[in-house]
Amino acid sequence: MKKYSILFVEDDRQLSELAGLNFLKHQFTFRPCYNGPEALKEVSKERPDIIILDVMMPSMTGWEVLQKLKSQPETSSIPVIICTGRDGREDVEKSFNFGAQAYIIKPIVFANLLKKVAAVLDIEELLHE
Numbered sequence: 001m002k003k004y005s006i007l008f009v010e011d012d013r014q015l016s017e018l019a020g021l022n023f024l025k026h027q028f029t030f031r032p033c034y035n036g037p038e039a040l041k042e043v044s045k046e047r048p049d050i051i052i053l054d055v056m057m058p059s060m061t062g063w064e065v066l067q068k069l070k071s072q073p074e075t076s077s078i079p080v081i082i083c084t085g086r087d088g089r090e091d092v093e094k095s096f097n098f099g100a101q102a103y104i105i106k107p108i109v110f111a112n113l114l115k116k117v118a119a120v121l122d123i124e125e126l127l128h129e
Contacts (some may be wrong), residue, residue, distance in 0.1 A: 003029055006038060035060060047074075051079070052064060067098050085106040
């Protein structure tokens with residue numbers, strides 16, 4: 001079974017640590033980033049299989065990160081799940097319009113996040129067979 005790599009972009013370090021413990025238990029490799037510029041640098045070093053991206057972060061919003069990722073040929077195909085406390089319809093639409101594959105609202109229920117990650121990765125695998 002393939003071990004998928006997750007880039008988890010979240011400025012809440014406690015939430016990142018908790019997510020890391022959970023994903024590592026489920027056979028994922030896990031790299032945390034705490035802001036947008038750091039995430040973009042990490043992606044250029046090593047391409048993750050999937051990115052989980054917070055929206056409200058200092059220095060650069062998740063939407064700005066998403067737009068940058070989707071505008072570059074080498075990163076445009078990386079699936080992104082937006083994970084945020086923002087639950088307005090406009091926020092969800094904006095995320096999908098910018099290229100996100102899924103949207104999950106905080107507080108995170110890890111079992112639901114894991115199902116969403118698995119579903120997105122399954123779809124990506126089917127698309128690239």
